[in-house]
Amino acid sequence: MSSDMDDILQIFFQECDEQLQELERGLSALSDGESEHETVNAVFRAVHSIKGGAASFGLDNLVRFAHVFENSLDGLRSGRFAPTHDVVKVFLKAMDVLSDLVNEARGGATVDSARVAESHAELADISGTGGNQNASQAATTEDVIPADFSPVPMDFEPVPTDFEPVPFDFDFGEEEATPAAASLLVTFRPHDALYERGDDARNILIGLTDLARECDGEIQTTCDRSALPPLTDLLPDKSYLSWQVVLPPAVSEDSANAVFDWVSEDCDFSIVREGAEAAAPQEPPAEQPEPAEVVAVMPPVEDHEAPPPAPAPSVAHPIQILSPLPAPATPDAHPGPSPAGSAASSTANGAAQTAARKPEQASIRVDLHRIDDLMDLVGELVIAQAAIESLSRRTDAAGQHELVQSISSMQSLTRDIQDAVMAVRAQPVRAVFQRMQRVVREASSMTHKDIVLTLEGEDTEVDRTLVEKLTDPLTHMLRNAVDHGIESPEARIAAGKPAEGHIVLSAEHRSGRILITIKDDGAGINRQRVFETAVKRGVIPADAVLSDEEINNLIFMPGFSTAAQVSNLSGRGVGMDVVKQAIQSLGGRISISSVPGKGTTFGFSLPLTLAILDGMLISASGSTMVIPISSVIETMIVNQSDVYALPDGSNVISIRGDCMPLIPLATVLKLSNSSTPDSLDASVILVVENESGARAALIVDEIRDQTQVVIKSIESNYRQIFGVSAATILGDGSVSLILDVSALVASAIGHIDIKPSNIRAELAA
Amino acid sequence: MTEKKILRVLTIDDSRTMQGMLRKALEEAGYDVIQGGDGVEGIEVLESADPPPNVIITDINMPRMDGFGVIEAVRKMPAFKHLPVIVLTTESDPEKKARARAAGATGWIIKPFSSDSLVAAIRRVTA
Numbered sequence: 001m002s003s004d005m006d007d008i009l010q011i012f013f014q015e016c017d018e019q020l021q022e023l024e025r026g027l028s029a030l031s032d033g034e035s036e037h038e039t040v041n042a043v044f045r046a047v048h049s050i051k052g053g054a055a056s057f058g059l060d061n062l063v064r065f066a067h068v069f070e071n072s073l074d075g076l077r078s079g080r081f082a083p084t085h086d087v088v089k090v091f092l093k094a095m096d097v098l099s100d101l102v103n104e105a106r107g108g109a110t111v112d113s114a115r116v117a118e119s120h121a122e123l124a125d126i127s128g129t130g131g132n133q134n135a136s137q138a139a140t141t142e143d144v145i146p147a148d149f150s151p152v153p154m155d156f157e158p159v160p161t162d163f164e165p166v167p168f169d170f171d172f173g174e175e176e177a178t179p180a181a182a183s184l185l186v187t188f189r190p191h192d193a194l195y196e197r198g199d200d201a202r203n204i205l206i207g208l209t210d211l212a213r214e215c216d217g218e219i220q221t222t223c224d225r226s227a228l229p230p231l232t233d234l235l236p237d238k239s240y241l242s243w244q245v246v247l248p249p250a251v252s253e254d255s256a257n258a259v260f261d262w263v264s265e266d267c268d269f270s271i272v273r274e275g276a277e278a279a280a281p282q283e284p285p286a287e288q289p290e291p292a293e294v295v296a297v298m299p300p301v302e303d304h305e306a307p308p309p310a311p312a313p314s315v316a317h318p319i320q321i322l323s324p325l326p327a328p329a330t331p332d333a334h335p336g337p338s339p340a341g342s343a344a345s346s347t348a349n350g351a352a353q354t355a356a357r358k359p360e361q362a363s364i365r366v367d368l369h370r371i372d373d374l375m376d377l378v379g380e381l382v383i384a385q386a387a388i389e390s391l392s393r394r395t396d397a398a399g400q401h402e403l404v405q406s407i408s409s410m411q412s413l414t415r416d417i418q419d420a421v422m423a424v425r426a427q428p429v430r431a432v433f434q435r436m437q438r439v440v441r442e443a444s445s446m447t448h449k450d451i452v453l454t455l456e457g458e459d460t461e462v463d464r465t466l467v468e469k470l471t472d473p474l475t476h477m478l479r480n481a482v483d484h485g486i487e488s489p490e491a492r493i494a495a496g497k498p499a500e501g502h503i504v505l506s507a508e509h510r511s512g513r514i515l516i517t518i519k520d521d522g523a524g525i526n527r528q529r530v531f532e533t534a535v536k537r538g539v540i541p542a543d544a545v546l547s548d549e550e551i552n553n554l555i556f557m558p559g560f561s562t563a564a565q566v567s568n569l570s571g572r573g574v575g576m577d578v579v580k581q582a583i584q585s586l587g588g589r590i591s592i593s594s595v596p597g598k599g600t601t602f603g604f605s606l607p608l609t610l611a612i613l614d615g616m617l618i619s620a621s622g623s624t625m626v627i628p629i630s631s632v633i634e635t636m637i638v639n640q641s642d643v644y645a646l647p648d649g650s651n652v653i654s655i656r657g658d659c660m661p662l663i664p665l666a667t668v669l670k671l672s673n674s675s676t677p678d679s680l681d682a683s684v685i686l687v688v689e690n691e692s693g694a695r696a697a698l699i700v701d702e703i704r705d706q707t708q709v710v711i712k713s714i715e716s717n718y719r720q721i722f723g724v725s726a727a728t729i730l731g732d733g734s735v736s737l738i739l740d741v742s743a744l745v746a747s748a749i750g751h752i753d754i755k756p757s758n759i760r761a762e763l764a765a
Numbered sequence: 766m767t768e769k770k771i772l773r774v775l776t777i778d779d780s781r782t783m784q785g786m787l788r789k790a791l792e793e794a795g796y797d798v799i800q801g802g803d804g805v806e807g808i809e810v811l812e813s814a815d816p817p818p819n820v821i822i823t824d825i826n827m828p829r830m831d832g833f834g835v836i837e838a839v840r841k842m843p844a845f846k847h848l849p850v851i852v853l854t855t856e857s858d859p860e861k862k863a864r865a866r867a868a869g870a871t872g873w874i875i876k877p878f879s880s881d882s883l884v885a886a887i888r889r890v891t892a
Contacts, residue, residue, distance in 0.1 A: 262872035
């Protein structure tokens, strides 16, 4: 049971994440001025769902806050107030609190109660805008909610099956004064509406029978058919019958009433204690409290302690129910929750606690179509495999030919399966992007700037592992954009710009990679200051001559910060160099473009997956190696006349007027000893480019093939090797190295340009 | 009741948490459970269910089609005009109950529910 509950709790937390995203999306739509009814509904539903689930698991903190949140949203939904800028701001803040509370319930950090209380008060304020109940509502919410929730379980006890019969006996013993020995007489006549509503008189009769059985009694039923018309006049959907049922004395009026809970408006019924007329005068008038008071006095029940079953007080009193009564007012006023209800909620509590300790299970939601596609392909694979097997038994030439064909079709099938699996792992970047709204919101309130973050291309899909790893770099970049990119409102107005800053975070697919850009409309990079700072910090020599782009790239150097004062936001000891490393470890590159006074754009170009890459198989000095195709710009045969020797013995090549270092691959990797091949004529070169666009020409022996390779880490299996980023296993079973183009290019550039050589190398890396 | 006929219950709820709890509670109590993720899907499941369910439990607040819509749609289908529909809702306010009642709901259960109360409610309409 508890492991089942754990599973459901996990689902609940997953769902909370989704609902929070939905909430975020809805609220940002509202803050953009959209006021579609469906958007408001979706926002309401998200909070409502979280509340509903949380209540089932006894997550009280979460329930309490979600309840207030929901109330405020209900005000919005019913049009009591409009989604003004301020209102949405309060909601956004409440969303952050709610998300932290979810995290707390999951076993994360405890949320500062002052923050919760503050948001709580703001929400109560909003929902109270229309009337005067505001103050009292805010004051009593704490008390109101438990009352709202704990009595709930007993409200849907049409038949009090959970009550042990034993306590009845006890109570009878105590209350000797009450003559309860009389049978209970129930008469009822269903309306047509009862049947129209999917109910049946039979259900009621069975309910009453159950009551009698619990008291080891039986019922006597009489059906009154006097209203039944002749068969010819009988309408099948009319109600003609009524019943009289005599229940054993031990059955209480309340429990009999509960049987009629759902049909109180669709059925005439009366519940009378037989001989009640006789009993009534003997009732001690003074000491016995009125049944209604008993109900009201019942204390709220703690959910960890099951109270004794409590229907007794009402049993004790001969209650007179007015004879033909359409709707007794009692159904909603049962005393105390059932023991079963509270026991269940206490076990749920326990389950919640044990589950909180368990590590979060990694799981993703996948569109069923994608799984179906994959399944289809696997089906085809099985067929293809069977075909190959049967063909392989044939020895004739035709069979051989067919076998080759089959294998090549299997190849394309494998590729399709690979794509299909990738599609299963692909996730939209939305989840990460939406988290950035909060980052910007918090950062701008900390820096007292008014900044709007616009998201574009949230549906762009990338591999799940990549999505997760994007969070930190993006968080840092956005904080940086808020802190350093966007100017203060005063400075913006002085520069003739709107006071409100704007950041656009967008994602798009571009030639097999994903491109993420962060664009702000701030002041742009102050290159003069960047340069001075870099000199001051000893990052570059004072006489370095750097291009604009190289200066821009200085901000990614370790230990660099241009902020005149280290703010509490960006100055957390994490520099942009960490972002760069993170992006590069994902196989990505960063580009910067900045226009003074107009703003800065950062671009991350990342591979769609970290597991597989398209590679070019080359050989150098007898070894087969893989070069990522994305870094190969072009391939060509060298013409000796384009090669120029440099004083240090290295060569450069001029390709259509562009000079770039020539890297003899075998030599650089120490596979061969001759530093320069005798003649470069007719050798093959690959023009490769690293992340920041620096190019070099690699000399290789030959190009063998183009293939997809599975990336295996060489660092974790062996150790880091210069010029090699990873390894793979080729079709023939041999291990092949995947070249680290960035490192190769960087080292070559470092060789040639001596002036700020170490800088260039690091910038290029 | 001790009869061993296996009853089929259709639950309609957009929350997977709630669906999970319903399925667990109902299957433990020996019911056969089919589920729909919102009103529209719930009606689709109902139409294609074979055998048809003996009772429907539906949430109120759902995207696409809410619980009231479900009840109205069910009541309009000749085959299911008299099918018991129990509304599952977190709101205990009488207004919602009245609306569900007007739409033709047979009864209601208020969340959070215990398995016992859920089963009692189903037995109340399918006994």
